[in-house]
Amino acid sequence: MTSDAPRFQREAKKHLGQHFLHERGIIDKIVRAVDPKPGDRLVEIGPGQGAITFPLLDRHRELTVIEFDRDLIAPLTEAAKAHGELTIVHGDVLAVDFTALAAGMPSDDGKIRLVGNLPYNLSSPILFHALDHAAAIRDMHFMLQKEVVDRMAAEPGSKVYGRLSVMLQAYCRVTPLFKVPPGAFRPPPKVDSAVVRMVPRAPDEIGVKDxxxxxxxxxxxxxxxxxxxxxxxxxxxxxxxxxxxxxxxxxxxxxxxxxxxxxxxxxxxx
The missing domain is CATH 1.10.8.100 (rRNA adenine dimethylase, C-terminal domain)
Structure with missing residues (x-):
């Protein structure tokens, strides 16, 4: 990279809830969990400084990302050149129509695969937004606060079983994968994180009429x-x-x- 090329700023923006993943072992586990195959259409939510983005590009050669922080667009674009073909959607993920996005990214089953280290202050709204477009999504691999993942996968009778558990499990199979310690991020959050896999259920398996x-x-x-x-x-x-x-x-x-x-x-x- 030349000296005048765009560079990532060093500090995360607290008001955007940014915590940049940096631990290689965790990154490799996420990429293995996603396990992209030829023909898959991968969409990453909040690529940040590219910790998951570039390894996925190295593996898959093609990736679409949704990034809200304007200051990250240029350095992501520049750094991605050495890894593969990166398409950047600049905007608020809650305003992105995943169904339309999938329609514009032809695949064997017409669906996209979502992955992302979700901002903790927006994790639940993003999850419910994804549910609205579940028919266009094959699966989701997200990193969130561990306590949120615990609620997502909780069973009846658990102290953390609640609205989030029921709504997500009605429409998706929810599988917690592994815990991520605070030290894996810069700056480290004050809580543990976890990676979860969500696979939308087939319409006839859901059974919800309205x-x-x-x-x-x-x-x-x-x-x-x-x-x-x-x-x-x-x-x-x-x-x-x-x-x-x-x-x-x-x-x-x-x-x-x-x-x-x-x-x-x-x-x-x-």
Whole structure:
């Protein structure tokens, strides 16, 4: 790289929640987990300074990234020349239409594969945004706070089982892969991180008839965790409807599995 070529700034921007991954062992584990194959269409969310980007490019030779920080565009573009073909979408990932993006990146199954070290302050909104486009996504490999991954994969009865668990597991198979310590980042965050794999379920496996109704039922049920279903779902589902779904009205939301919420949301209601 010439002396006047664009260079990455050294400091992460706190207001963007940036923590740049640098530990090679962790990077290699992520690339092995993604395991890109010829014909795959990879899309990385938040490439940062390219810690995952360039190894993926070395392996796959082609990659699309979504980056919000304007100061990273030029150095990413310059540094990528030695690794492969990088396409940069500059903008807010929450405004990116993944379905349209997949349509513009032909693949054998018409789907994209998402990967990324997600900014911790936006992880849940990004996950729900991806769910809205799940039909256009083959799989997702994300790094998030470990406590968020624990919630994503939690089972009924767990203290961390909640709305996020139910909503994600209804539409995806969620598999925690491995933990990442703070020292793997610059600057190190104050919490442990983890990498998770999410594979969208086939439509006939999901079983949700009305996504909006399902989301409303789950949101209400977990809105006040200490309340029984009978009380938490007041105005959303009455006692007869709860019992018709095979659920106990005096149970609490954290005791109900994903299938129970699907049955309840699918029943006819006033």
């Amino acid at each position: 996504g909006k109704r399902f989301a409303n039922v789950v949101r209400a049920a977990f809105g006040q965790r200490r309340k029984t279903l009978r009380n938490a779902l007041n105005g959303v589902a009455d006692t007869a409807l709860i019992e018709a779904a095979g659920l106990r009205p005096d149970a609490r939301a954290e005791q109900i599995d994903v299938g129970g919420f699907v049955r309840l949301a699918n029943l006819p209601h006033a």
